[in-house]
Structures are given as C-alpha cells and as structure tokens.
Amino acid sequence: MSATHINSYYAATANEDSCHPVLQGTVRADVCVIGGGFSGISTALSLAERGYSVVVLEGARVGWGASGRNGGQMIAGISGEHRIESQLGEAGRRLLADIRYLGHDIIEDRIRRYQIACDLKHGWAEVAARPRHMSGLRSYVEARQAAGDGDQLELVEAERVSDVIGSRLYHGAMIDRRSGHLHPLNLCLGEARAAAGLGVKIFEESAVIGFGGGAKPYADTAHGRVEAASIVLAGYSDPAFQRGLLNGLLFPTGSYIVATEPLPERVAKEISPQDLAIADSNVVLDYFRLSADRRLLFGGRCNYSNRDPRDIRETLRPRMVEVFPQLQGVALDYAWGGKIDIVLTRVPAIGRLEPNVYYMQGYCGHGVNATHIAGQIVADAISGTMERLDLFERIRHVRLPVGQFLGNQMLALGMLYYRLRDLI
Ligand SMILES: Cc1cc2nc3c(=O)[nH]c(=O)nc-3n(C[C@H](O)[C@H](O)[C@H](O)COP(=O)(O)OP(=O)(O)OC[C@H]3O[C@@H](n4cnc5c(N)ncnc54)[C@H](O)[C@@H]3O)c2cc1C
Structure with a gap:
C-alpha cells in the first residue's frame, strides 16, 4: 500500500491533504473501523454523530482506494436489486424503496452540514x-x-x-x-475532516495485520493495537479479510x-x-x-x-x-x-462475521451512494437497530471457494458472455 495518492485528476484537485498520524501503542474506543474509504469514513461519521468513540485505521491515506478514484456518479439504489426482490419478496421491495435515495440524502446533508466542496x-x-x-x-x-x-x-x-x-x-x-x-475524493476527505471534528481518531499508514472479535475485539497494526467493543471491516481490498463467510465471495476487478x-x-x-x-x-x-x-x-x-x-x-x-x-x-x-469489488450475486455483502465484527463490501461499481447506505445500516446495528442489517444477512450469496486468481478467471469468462451479448 502506498502512502501517496495515485496520479489522478482527483488527487491533483484535492481541496486538502489528509494528515493523520501512524498508530503507535494501544488505543481504546467503542468501535474500530478498518479502512478509510467511503465505507469506513461514512460509518465512523454516522457513529460519531451518535456519540460513539471511534478509531479509523487506514493502511494508506484517507480516500486512497476506490473512493478517491471512482467515476463520481451518484446513482440511485444499489446493485443486485432483482436478487434482493426475488430472495426477500415484499420485505426486499420495501427495503429497496426505503434506501433508494438514502445515500444521496446522507451525502447532501453532509455537504450542507459540514460545508464540503465537492x-x-x-x-x-x-x-x-x-x-x-x-x-x-x-x-x-x-x-x-x-x-x-x-x-x-x-x-x-x-x-x-x-x-x-x-x-x-x-x-x-x-x-x-x-x-x-461529484468529486469523490473531496467528498471523502471532507467527511473525514468532519469525523475528526467530532472526535474520531484517524490513523493513516496503519495497515491492519490481524484482528479478532470474541470477548476482547482488537485490531493490530505493525506499531499498535486498537481495543474496541466492535470491529468494522471496511477495507475490502485486503485479501486477509476474506475469511469465514467472506471466503470466495469477492473478486476485485x-x-x-x-x-x-x-x-x-x-x-x-x-x-x-x-x-x-x-x-x-x-x-x-x-x-x-x-x-x-x-x-x-x-x-x-x-x-x-x-x-x-x-x-x-x-x-x-x-x-x-x-x-x-x-x-x-x-x-x-x-x-x-x-x-x-464484485460479488457474484451483485448484492452488497453487509453483515457480521461474529456478533461484534461487521463487514461491508461488494458494491459492484455502484458504491458512491451504497457505501453511505451501508455505513448507516452498520451504525444502526451497532447502536441497536438491526432490521436492515438482518435483511442483508438473509441474502444467500454465491461463493467460489477456488482462490482469487482462479475465481477471477472464471468471472472473466462469465463476463465475456455478457460482453458478447452487449455487442449483439
Ligand atoms: C475506477 C472506478 C470507478 C468507479 N466508479 C463509480 C461510480 O461512478 N459510481 C459509483 O457509485 N461507484 C463507483 N465505483 C465504486 C466505488 O468507488 C466503490 O464501491 C467504493 O468507493 C467502495 O468504497 P470502500 O470504502 O468500500 O472501499 P475503498 O474506497 O477501496 O476503501 C478501502 C480502504 O481500505 C484500506 N485498507 C485495505 N486494507 C487495509 C488494511 N489491512 N488495513 C487498513 N486499511 C486497509 C484501503 O487502503 C482503502 O483506503 C468505482 C470504482 C472504481 C475503482
């Protein structure tokens, strides 16, 4: 992971340079969020707005991943809507109607409230x-x-x-x-600034190398440890996170x-x-x-x-x-x-690995608004409102437990079929 942003139009026109320390020693918080993209920062901000103490551990820089590089298209809904409807029926239809513009509302509210120029x-x-x-x-x-x-x-x-x-x-x-x-990197940096203003401790260049739930949840980096009541995995690009329920689920493209x-x-x-x-x-x-x-x-x-x-x-x-x-x-x-982050069912994977270890990933290229929806769903769950998280946990995902390389080759083959169909 690099400590500098890639040479993109967004990095060249960023409003600010995030400047957060490297984690050293042991820090305690209510929640430790791993990953400083939209998923992580948005969850941290939602939790801080409700009074939780939160630490964000980012391996590179805030917005370094897809959140600071994407097309900036803020699109209604989430990917995999047909699958949600077919698996969850009326509850799925109601969920989709409720969240279709929820990400937009959250983003627009934050732009206004925290004066984010994006x-x-x-x-x-x-x-x-x-x-x-x-x-x-x-x-x-x-x-x-x-x-x-x-x-x-x-x-x-x-x-x-x-x-x-x-x-x-x-x-x-x-x-x-x-x-x-919108300008996604400026949105992400603005939200991180707002979160820090509410007391969220953000650490950059602090890649997590191990984490656990159970009675004493923790996340370890090379130079420190965070002990927290809950852990949120929001750094999907790390294959080390793809364990348990997440094994064989996600194929970066x-x-x-x-x-x-x-x-x-x-x-x-x-x-x-x-x-x-x-x-x-x-x-x-x-x-x-x-x-x-x-x-x-x-x-x-x-x-x-x-x-x-x-x-x-x-x-x-x-x-x-x-x-x-x-x-x-x-x-x-x-x-x-x-x-x-592609998942085969196309429905974002939002849920828990353990009662106090949450994950959010698999937006399938449709993540500007969906990360904000997921952030709110996970923040709701941590603060005791489980309904929407429960619905996402009921989705039956397709897994390819064949390793990432082989999985990507199989995915490429499947997509070739769609590419040919696009051309007809
Ligand atoms: C080129 C491109 C174009 C896109 N265009 C659009 C679009 O127009 N509209 C749209 O809605 N969506 C789009 N997307 C998808 C959207 O950008 C993503 O769904 C969204 O940004 C995902 O956010 P995230 O926070 O989950 O992941 P990321 O933004 O990737 O953040 C994950 C963070 O976790 C950190 N991390 C990883 N491992 C560790 C670790 N071990 N310890 C600590 N930190 C770690 C990474 O450094 C990274 O900063 C696009 C994506 C790409 C790549």
Missing part, C-alpha cells in the same frame, strides 16, 4: 446502447411511476437523445434528476478512467448538453461525465481477470473517440484505475 451536480442518465435496451428503461420508469416514486425520472426517445448526449451511438435514454455526480484536458465550452456543451453523469446500458459499460473544470472523465473497460492494461490511455482512447468523435486529438491529462 462539485455536486444533479442529473444522471442511462443511455441505451442498443434499441432493445429502451424497453428495459421504459418498464423501469413505468414500474417506479406506478409505485409513486418516479417523478424524478424522464424517458428520452431516440429522436431527442442529442438533448442528453452529443454522440450518435445511443438509442434513447432515461434521466434521473435526483441522482448526479479493474476499472479505468481517463481525464481529457479542459474542453472548450462549446465542445463540452455539445457532448454533454445538460452536464449529466452518464452510463450506458451495457453490462460491461462505459461511464462518463464532465468535471467542474470541463474535462471529460471517461471510464470503462472493466477487466474482470484483474490484470491492469499496460497503457490505460491507449486502452480507453479508441472507445472514447468512438463515442465522441469530436474528441479526436484531445490530450488525455490523467489516466488511472482502481479495483471494483
């Missing part, structure tokens, strides 16, 4: 990559409107798609005006983003007339949006075998130019990647 803009669109994808979008909008929860949704037919995106590749769109986009040079206002307006966050409707999807300084941040080319491409710029550029031929020749100032 370029939040409203409006997110899914664009139909194939004509047949429009029928899926149409039934989604109809179902949400029938449930009385669809006022923020708009269907855009093919003849009006240029109102949404300056590309000839798409066959219509659905806009969700309640969703949107590479996803990559390029940021163009700032675009002239005319070009930016042409490619994204409403400044929306946009994702296409493919399973192996492209996602893009404009930054506050009018760069196109273009992401995609998920690599399910978990091997990074040799040159991210040259891997993503052809697809970006295929979508937006106007950007031929535009300089790519930044290129970076990160790991998406």
